[in-house]
Amino acid sequence: MKIKVGVIFGGESVEHEVSIISAIQAMNKMDQEKYEIIPIYITKNREWYTGEMLRDIETYQDMDLIKKYAKNVVLYFKKGRFVLQSKGLFKRVVKEIDLAFPIVHGTNVEDGVLQGYLQTIGIPFVGSDVYASVVGQDKIYMKQVFESEGLPITNYTWFYDVDYKEDSDRVIDKVSKLKxxxxxxxxxxxxxVGIHTAHNEEELIDAIDDAIRYDNRIVVEEMVANLTEVNISVLGNYEHQSTSEIEQVLSAQDFLTYEEKYIGKGKMKGKGGFVKSSKGMLSASRKIPAEIDEKLASDVRKYAVDAFRAIGSSGVCRIDxxxxQKKKKAYINEINSIPGSLAFYLWEPTGKKYTELLDDMINVAIKDYKKRISKVHSFDSNILAGFAGSKGLKGLKK
Ligand SMILES: Nc1ncnc2c1ncn2[C@@H]1O[C@H](COP(=O)(O)OP(=O)(O)O)[C@@H](O)[C@H]1O
Ligand SMILES: [Mg+2]
Incomplete structure (x- = not known):
């Protein structure tokens, strides 16, 4: 019997469109002999839809079509099964699912929020659990974990928007201790999004003013000079890890912008801001393998595995x-728990086809799930019985 894989994508995130591209690519490459693929699309308004039409990129040019022809559903646990049930007056089970495969990017989905929901209903799912997802999305937590594990990161500091609003001089002073x-x-x-470089205090103030529009926590870090950017992917879980080929990311600008990452040079946005190139992360200009010497490459491989384990990742991550180049020193910039295009292009040069990579990810998920349910999560207790029996709810009232 085929394993029913619910591929979840979209969601309320600035990377919504990129997620659609990543998910459609992956669904096309999943082994159709082994898996029944069920697309589950979360709109920007947090409505969940399913239906075959969601596997076609053209569908997303017109949201009205989706609302009309796809099934609006909720995913939940019912009588020992994980089901997608239709909403509205006549609720019925539209599909059953064995395993969820989130291919989502960004806040509200990749950051542990979706994983929390999946863990709450108890469905096995591919990729990092809640804890790893949270740390993997938060540039401050990530640095704190890496730092405490002795992994190389740039000097940094962080603050809340309220700290800045209440006493901007103090924050500027603190940041000015960096170079x-x-x-x-x-x-x-x-x-x-919301990222800026600053060469002096004046630019710093402008940059902070913009950054606090997006988040209440801001991180400021020293810029790495003589910069070469490289990325590597790690596959596995806390027990076993393997590393991919290393890519070098080429960019004309100070740093990679949203357009460069996902749209590529000269590509235009289509209707409704949708990306026409449909290539996802493939459109960033890159060199594989990266042109770095072997010592640096082996540092990168080692730090990547250490970073992956430090936050307890699972599935496929990309570590940037x-x-x-002058100091010959590699700093970990960030970990992406669900990288664009699932970083398949870093695995193909190692001989691992995308189909096989997806297979591996699903197998790791099944192993993780078995491990998770084998741990003790509850113990018999009569606390509630005693509570209800003696005082009932009255005990709670003043
Ligand atoms: N400390 C740094 N020194 C030099 N360049 C940096 C530094 N941090 C980020 N960048 C540049 O900015 C880009 C985006 O920053 P990053 O932290 O990766 O954010 P995002 O989550 O948006 O990818 C990086 O790809 C890199 O080009
Ligand atoms: Mg990045």
């Missing part, structure tokens, strides 16, 4: 590095 130029980032966004 300019610095880069200012909202803690939990992705795709270079900033290299100072």
């Amino acid at each position: 300019f130029p610095v880069i200012i980032k909202p803690a939990t966004l992705g795709s270079s 590095f900033l290299i100072d």
Whole structure:
């Protein structure tokens, strides 16, 4: 019997469109002999839909079509089964699912929020659990974990928007202890949204003013000079890990912008801001393998595995590095728990086809799930019985 895989994508995130592209690519590459693929699309308004039409990229040009022809559903646990049930007056089970495969990017979905829901209803799912997802999305938590594990990161500081609003001088003083130029980032966004570089205090103030529009926590870090950016993917879980080929990301700008990452040079946005190139992360200009010496490459591989384990990731992650080519030093920039295109293009040069990678991810998920349910999660207790028996709810009232 085929395993029923519910591929969940979209969601209320600035990377909504990129997620659609990543998910459609993956659904096309999943082994149709082994898996029954059920697309589950979350709109920007947080409505869940399913239906075969959601596997076709053209569908997303017209949201009205989706509302009319796809099934509006909820995913939940019912009589020992995970089901997609239609909403409205006549509720019925539209599909049953064995395993969820989130292919989502960004806040509200990749950051543990969706994973929390999946864990709450108890469905096995591919990729990092809640804890790893949270840390993987938050540029401050991530740095704190890496730092405490002795992994190389750039010097940084962070603050809340209220700290800045109440006493901006104190915040500027704190940041000025870093060496300019610095880069200012909202803690939990992705795709270079709200990120600016600053070469002096004046630019710093402008940058902070913009960054606090996006997040209440801001991280400021020193810029790496003589920069070469490389990325690597890690596959596995806390027990076993393997590493992909290393890519070098080429960029004309100070840093990769949203357009560069996902749209590619000269590509236009289609109707409704949708990306026409449909290539996802493939459209960023890259060199595989990266042109770095073997010592740096082996540092990158080692730090990537250490970072993956430090946050307890699972499935496929992409770990991004900033290299100072003069100092020959690699710094971990960030970990992406659900990378664009699931980083398949970093695995193909190692001989692992995308179909096989997806297979591996599903197998890891099944192993993780078995491990998780084998741990003790509850113990018999008569606390509630005693509570209800003696005082009932009255005990709670003043
Ligand atoms: N400390 C740094 N030094 C130099 N460049 C940086 C630094 N941090 C980020 N960048 C540049 O900014 C880009 C986006 O920053 P990143 O932290 O990766 O945010 P995002 O989550 O948006 O990808 C990076 O790809 C890199 O080009
Ligand atoms: Mg990045």
